[in-house]
Amino acid sequence: MKTLEEAFHHTLQDIYYAETALTKALPNVAKAAGNTDFKALVLAHLAETKQQIVILDKVFASIGQKAMGVKCDAIDRLIKETDGIIKDATGIALDACLIAIAQAVEHYEIARYGALREWAKVLGHTEAHDLLSQILDMEKAANSKLTGVAVSAVNMAKKAA
Numbered sequence: 001m002k003t004l005e006e007a008f009h010h011t012l013q014d015i016y017y018a019e020t021a022l023t024k025a026l027p028n029v030a031k032a033a034g035n036t037d038f039k040a041l042v043l044a045h046l047a048e049t050k051q052q053i054v055i056l057d058k059v060f061a062s063i064g065q066k067a068m069g070v071k072c073d074a075i076d077r078l079i080k081e082t083d084g085i086i087k088d089a090t091g092i093a094l095d096a097c098l099i100a101i102a103q104a105v106e107h108y109e110i111a112r113y114g115a116l117r118e119w120a121k122v123l124g125h126t127e128a129h130d131l132l133s134q135i136l137d138m139e140k141a142a143n144s145k146l147t148g149v150a151v152s153a154v155n156m157a158k159k160a161a
């Protein structure tokens, strides 16, 4: 890979792989979540993630490329860590750690979409820029909601203790 166009295409495939992997991982997180608000949020974000894949399909089409993913090691590691939390943690620690790692995923996605949409702009891919900005806004909103749930869940646990 040498050009910004190639970097854009490769990173688009990377995030496509990541979103697809998340549609498989999020149901397990929803199942493990104890806090009902968190559980609902994960399920809502699962639906949103499927929507994001449809938007990414449009991004690929807008640059005349076939939608496909390439293995993303970062998301694979984050999902592995999530599986470890589900296996090892219980009670408030389980929810607190799951919310924290969900936010790590969101931050990863925000970084990726932030770069991608700026590259799209520089490359003159106006439609891709707009579509990627839409997804970036969704990820930022999901991250804010997770912060809200984290604060309320941790506060509730503090009161109960």
Ligand SMILES: [Fe+2]
Pocket (backbone or CB within 6 Å): 019, 049, 052, 109, 139
């Ligand atoms: Fe996403």
